[in-house]
Amino acid sequence: MSIFKFPIEDLEKIKLLIPHREPMILISSILSASENEVVSSLLIKENSVFLDKDLFSEAGIIENMAQTAACLEGLKKNSVTSPTIGYLVSVNNLKIISLPKTKYTINTMAERTFSFNGLSKFKIDVMHNGQLIAQSELTTAIEDLNR
Template identity: 30%
Template structure:
């Protein structure tokens, strides 16, 4: 499954869209593709900055939750990063690098979605973290 029209799944709009395609989604996993361009707001000297990496992980979670909600004829939920834990960046990828991001939902506590996320480029781990995402609606992935 490759879905390039990701806008129905996420609340973000240009210039803050940090995913290009939804590659896979089920009840606990979502995987996306993103190749940041030179005009990306998180381009710092030709590299995709740490803040962009975090946003990419969060938007991957949003895309998975949005896809699952729409499959159930519900609106895509709105989410906000509530906490980030153990954020590690191993290197900053160059602009135009094709990044694969995967999140795994590890649990839910009330309106909080708990995820782990990782970003890879050419089989090399770029970044990883744990994240808590506050979901405004009661439509958790």
């Protein structure tokens, strides 16, 4: 599936897989991936733009979910030169159980449950220390700019 070896911890390699740049990158490493699943981790740093006091915000959790899902498309393309733009179309059934603190590491698991013609649905779980802290279903769209 990919030319990458896991875990991917090099920020420059992660940048090949998602369109985000600092300070908006919310993935510290990609732990594993298969055709329809990816697991990322994020160390929540004190300088994150998504902090509210010492808690990682709801918006940060959603953005981390979206970036984790985007990794699957990046891994599939393996940085092929055909440019694409990705869109977060919808967030459904969002449940945030608790907000992680600064210096915590969260693991985000994204499973693609549907894909057709650039449109994908994902089931997402966010964990901290083996405990579920958030979950949702995301729908994304990928636009090939060469069409």
